[in-house]
Amino acid sequence: MAETENSIAIPQDFESLKTIILERKAQLPKRLRQVAAYALDNPDEIAFGTAASIATSADVQPSTLVRFAQHFGFEGFSSLQQIFRARLRERTPGYDERLKALSGNDHSKLESGSIFNGFVAAAHRSLDNIASSVEPEAFERAVNILAAAETIYLVAKRRSYPISGYMAYAFGKLKVKYQMVGTAAGVDDDILAMAGPKDAAFAVSFSPYASESVNQAKLLANRKVPVVSLTDSAFSPLAESSKVWFELVEADHAGFRSLSASMAFAMALTVAVAEKRRRNGEDHSME
Amino acid sequence: MAETENSIAIPQDFESLKTIILERKAQLPKRLRQVAAYALDNPDEIAFGTAASIATSADVQPSTLVRFAQHFGFEGFSSLQQIFRARLRERTPGYDERLKALSGNDHSKLESGSIFNGFVAAAHRSLDNIASSVEPEAFERAVNILAAAETIYLVAKRRSYPISGYMAYAFGKLKVKYQMVGTAAGVDDDILAMAGPKDAAFAVSFSPYASESVNQAKLLANRKVPVVSLTDSAFSPLAESSKVWFELVEADHAGFRSLSASMAFAMALTVAVAEKRRRNGEDHSME
DNA sequence: GCCTTTATGAAACATAAATTCCGTCATTTC
DNA sequence: GAAATGACGGAATTTATGTTTCATAAAGGC
Known part of the structure; x- marks a missing residue:
């Protein structure tokens, strides 16, 4: 049986997975699309949860999750889950970088970027004040x-x-x-x-x-x-x-x-x- | 059974767990100290791995991991693992002070305070995401x-x-x-x-x-x-x-x-x- | 309108995991 | 030097997890 005659490769990282999911979104069956939406909206849940718990949250059957994974060329749900976990691993938040990201990120290079940064920073300040x-x-x-x-x-x-x-x-x-x-x-x-x-x-x-x-x-x-x-x-x-x-x-x-x-x-x-x-x-x- | 007569509370977040581990590190038995060192050096492994795989990596027996967790007041290894997972989920802020100020401020004492704190924290997280x-x-x-x-x-x-x-x-x-x-x-x-x-x-x-x-x-x-x-x-x-x-x-x-x-x-x-x-x-x- | 194909839900199965239990070893105390 | 206490490793047990299978339902084609 040639279940997974992948004319295309199996995605190895989160970004390419996201791309492929979005591409095929339209052709996906109802429940699979439901899973797709949930997966992209709650990647953290996929990373940490068990198949059963995710299935409950996404309001589908566990088997649907497996089918979803196989639909995209993965052996089973677990191997798909690895992608979501790797995403969290690599994106080592490096909180300092995050702060730096605000002041020195790509936004500032562009014209409207400083305005964007300014409002995000202002919002942060507002929230800092609110507790006190x-x-x-x-x-x-x-x-x-x-x-x-x-x-x-x-x-x-x-x-x-x-x-x-x-x-x-x-x-x-x-x-x-x-x-x-x-x-x-x-x-x-x-x-x-x-x-x-x-x-x-x-x-x-x-x-x-x-x-x-x-x-x-x-x-x-x-x-x-x-x-x-x-x-x-x-x-x-x-x-x-x-x-x-x-x-x-x-x-x-x-x-x-x-x-x-x-x-x-x-x-x-x-x-x-x-x-x-x-x-x-x-x-x-x-x- | 007074196994875990915690004069001190069970740590609920990664930072306090880390502190306690470092405090008690000296008094820990050999293998438990080994686990402590491994845990603080490879937090991601703890978060994602299974008890068996972690045990192999850290070169101890799975049962030692359970003992380690119980030593710090957790029910079992799994509940300790939650702390490590939460750390990845909530992109533990480099804004440590900010969040600590949140969880430790006067608000948490009152009934509705946690709700207030929760929304302020959520707003902070939203703004963290927005730049990226x-x-x-x-x-x-x-x-x-x-x-x-x-x-x-x-x-x-x-x-x-x-x-x-x-x-x-x-x-x-x-x-x-x-x-x-x-x-x-x-x-x-x-x-x-x-x-x-x-x-x-x-x-x-x-x-x-x-x-x-x-x-x-x-x-x-x-x-x-x-x-x-x-x-x-x-x-x-x-x-x-x-x-x-x-x-x-x-x-x-x-x-x-x-x-x-x-x-x-x-x-x-x-x-x-x-x-x-x-x-x-x-x-x-x-x- | 019937038949084929595909999608879906529910439960069963096999496996892998966490945890517990027990025997052994080392260290300390009397 | 002997007994006792605590740590440790390894296997057994039990839990729960991923996956598969099968029956049913829906969709599409002839």
Whole structure:
């Protein structure tokens, strides 16, 4: 039987394997394509896992993994796995190189490279700051407030809007009731009128502060709705209306700021709230 | 059975394991010391090899490896091996201090702290990857394409939406003509109908891919509109329609991903495009 | 519409692995 | 110098892993 009459050679390194997989991707059967996608997206899993564990993660049968390997000329799954392991071995991270890679990498040779480097570096700096500027106790309190809320109102405009947008997406997936404020014009007041002390709000506003956000936060605070806020200055007008507030200064590159740290913060808060709710009791979590 | 009455805790990461081994090295029996030396000299072997193969290499019996592991409080050899594997997985940072600051800071004491730490760490990892996964040449090409465009169409749904949202905000401030696709339902086709070869599009889609985004990218490509895309898998259907595409895998914490690296990337691209336009000529930049 | 081919899932099999157990040896202590 | 304690090597045991096989399902061709 000429099972593996390889007109083409068996890939010996990860890069060529990746290339071949991408080339043949279209012609692959459904399950094999599924494995291919999983393999390229989670190479580390392939390297360390067992056939059984990988099969579970990728949602296929172990035999499919073997077939996949054989499809590309390997004797069995194990020999394919070697490629993935070699990749980790050789790519000895050499962490120093990694840092060097940032300051001295190919990017800087090209025109736009320094801009790219600048933003990555700025994001790193932002994240360095975040651990020190966010107090654990405050974070805990914020989580408690939001976890106890019936509905979480998300207040954000302009530059902050993507943050609440992402939180909304995540809350939706996590089955946490939320309400975005400030999407369509005009109806905001009606939405806010429904908020009460049993709810809570999360407001984000960076300088220059959108006056609507500030006003809406005030309005909510007056209605005894506990407000948690994220801002970039202790002088932010948001702080007055907030039970808990966080000051998070994003590092900038050439005056422009990305939202890297804010996104990490937002996601942490979102998941922490969901987690807290889950723990607090399955009794009334799904109403 | 008080075999392992650990007055001290079992090491959970490679660094602390290394420290403990070095501390106790002097008091170790001969063979165990032999294993200790081998382990620290050939960590990769420990990570990938089997107990039998390692034993042969280190010139000891397999049972000695088990004894060694138990000596340090592990249940068996396998659990010790996990430490060595984790080291390779998590590209143990050359940023030692940074991570140590993370795992050892006040946050870990509190309930939600580990979630917070997890997301900050994940964001760091994402940014570590970004420099290596984004090719400078590709970035340059993407900048050129978008800088040359009359109008930049931003295509993104769901999880990717905040990215294009932020780019829209920044483009607005930078006076770069753009058009968001997919905000209000229904009018998308009309908007896309205006796009032509002189324009360009930037599409973002992460798994699971929103079919509208994919279709719209295809549509644009068919209309000879150059498409630049950002995705998280080489398998993304977006890739086919794109002139340039970037694969950017956000590291996850407990299965949830933030958008930290994507945000840095988006901002870098946005500013680079604006900068390029500014340089290309003040003549027609302000029309 | 039927038949052939190919893909897929589930379980069985054989193998290789990790771990445990026990006998032997060396070193120390009384 | 004898007994005891601990280390070590090697084999036995048990676990679990990769692979193969077979039956079924889906797809494609005539």
